[in-house]
Amino acid sequence: MRRAVVSSTATVAGILLLLSLKPHDATGPAAVISSGGSSGSSGTSGTSGSSGSDGSTGSTGSAADAGSASARSVTGDAADTRYGPVQVKVTLSGIRITSIDVVQYPSQDHRDQEINSYALPVLNQEAIAAQSADIDVVSGATYTSDGYTASLQSALDKAGL
Template identity: 50%
Template sequence: MHALNKNRPLRRIMLASAATVSGMVMLLALKPHTAPTVITDSAAAAPSAGATASPGATGGSSGSGGSGKSGSATGTKTVTGDTVQTRWGPVQVRVTIKSGKITDVTALQYPQDNPRDQQINSYALPELRREALAAQSASIDTVSGATYTSEGYQQSLQSALDSAGL
């Protein structure tokens, strides 16, 4: 007797359901062969003048919650904002100010513990940097899909600007 006998429709339904469920489980169990690559902003890849910490470092030069300043005779100040704890991890930025204008914003700490964090921040951080440079303040829009990072970035940026007297 054949397994898909037309006299037994319930058996056909059960076999089709089991095959569908098995196929879905196998499809969902597939893993990518390589980890996704993270694209970083070229300005974020190179630390600003006088900076000692590289982007993504887990410890900022000012410690947790403090802000550090450095300056030179040319009127350039580099100020590190407070470390802001977000749901997905700490966010901290460093701002370079020349003649009262923001010339650079570098993310020192940001969530990067897993590939999804890296993927989100690879597009969110350059966008946040562009907006901060364009607005010349911490009043920037939140990046869709990176709400917690955006809010932490804004708070750390505001603390750095407050420390710089802007």
């Protein structure tokens, strides 16, 4: 009987110790995930939390459209998801999407970083190929995908598309 009590107590203590361990959290500022288009912005600039920009951020010349229309960037509203906000900045040349930068996304822990490192480039490629926010979600990144499409649609609405 004493062995059962001692082994049960030891088991409970061991489980409590395991549950109290926390993984190493080496989070820094999240990098901007870019589609690599002709936006002229760096693909690895950091974010500082929430973005204060929610409209058109100016226009610059673009070689992508042979000079007939100037490129402009529009930042969508931040879409709140279960794991954090997602916000995109769309660069347009006329009515064509030339690049998409994800300026805000969940990156609080290693799992968020792992999911978004593969999901966001896929979402960027799909949105540019579709030229709209009507894209499929990435399996395993449903919340991020939903936030991405909501922010992208917001940006496209602001651009009048």
